Amino acid sequence: MPATAAQFNLLASTAVQTVLEEVLPAYERASGNQVAVTIASSAGIMSKLKAGESPDMVILTREGIDELITQGKVAAGSRAELASAGLGIAVKRGAAKPDISSTAALKQTLLDAKSVAYTATGASGLYFARLLERLGIAEAMKPKSNILKSGLAGDAVARGESDIGVQMISEILAAPGAELVGPLPAEIQSTMVFTAGTLAGSARAAETRSLADYLATPAVGAVFKAKGLDPASTK
Numbered sequence: 001m002p003a004t005a006a007q008f009n010l011l012a013s014t015a016v017q018t019v020l021e022e023v024l025p026a027y028e029r030a031s032g033n034q035v036a037v038t039i040a041s042s043a044g045i046m047s048k049l050k051a052g053e054s055p056d057m058v059i060l061t062r063e064g065i066d067e068l069i070t071q072g073k074v075a076a077g078s079r080a081e082l083a084s085a086g087l088g089i090a091v092k093r094g095a096a097k098p099d100i101s102s103t104a105a106l107k108q109t110l111l112d113a114k115s116v117a118y119t120a121t122g123a124s125g126l127y128f129a130r131l132l133e134r135l136g137i138a139e140a141m142k143p144k145s146n147i148l149k150s151g152l153a154g155d156a157v158a159r160g161e162s163d164i165g166v167q168m169i170s171e172i173l174a175a176p177g178a179e180l181v182g183p184l185p186a187e188i189q190s191t192m193v194f195t196a197g198t199l200a201g202s203a204r205a206a207e208t209r210s211l212a213d214y215l216a217t218p219a220v221g222a223v224f225k226a227k228g229l230d231p232a233s234t235k
Helices: 013-029 042-050 062-070 103-112 123-135 138-144 153-158 170-174 205-215 220-228
Strands: 009-011 033-041 057-061 080-085 087-092 116-119 144-146 163-169 178-183 194-200
Touching: 009 013, 009 042, 009 153, 009 205, 013 033, 013 080, 013 170, 013 194, 013 205, 013 220, 033 042, 042 057, 042 062, 042 123, 057 062, 057 205, 062 194, 080 205, 087 123, 087 153, 087 170, 103 123, 103 138, 116 123, 116 153, 123 163, 138 144, 144 153, 153 163, 153 170, 153 178, 163 170, 170 178, 170 205, 194 205
Parallel strands: 009 033, 009 057, 116 144, 116 163
Antiparallel strands: 057 194, 080 194, 087 163, 087 178
16 A cells, blocks of 8 residues: 555445445555545435534535535535436336326326335435425325435335335436336426535545546546436536
8 A cells, every 4th residue: 555545534425325336446446545435315414514523525416515615614625526417216127117208297197106205315305395396296295205214215116115216316226126217307307416525624635636536537437427427527
């Protein structure tokens, strides 16, 4: 291991978990650095930081990073956009795929569902709850909403707990027993940009920058793409 190698702590959104699992071993071999990763929802990350946790690096939504920069918790110069993803609809693998081709079709599909799974604190779940209000069906959906404290909506669908799951496309693809029907219609889609930042005062700023640079390489961009995210490096 190089003399300059170090271990640092990364607190990252569930949306990028499968990417990190695939690419971090190569980064660690090449750099000699060791990355201790904790995965949480974007809201969970904010709660952990508010409670006093102090990782060296965070990856969460752009809005979350910007809020942390405003609060002085993340160094402004460390901000690095990595990839973006939208929300999608999941069903159990092999199940018939419902019509989500338009906002009206999706609305009817949700109303026809026996149960719809989404997260309570994830960025996707928070957006979807607001979307139900916009569509005027929030009250009608209450009895059939399976609101998860954590985890993958696709797993809930795979277990038969719900017939529809709503989450980030990358998280749907991470659930082996679920199948992606498709993204939300463009006019009601929410594209979330996952962004890295280094905690202000971290002694590992150089190492976290090296990881951010690595995550922006074309090779890692291809992994982002395969996992359902659009890499910022291709824009």
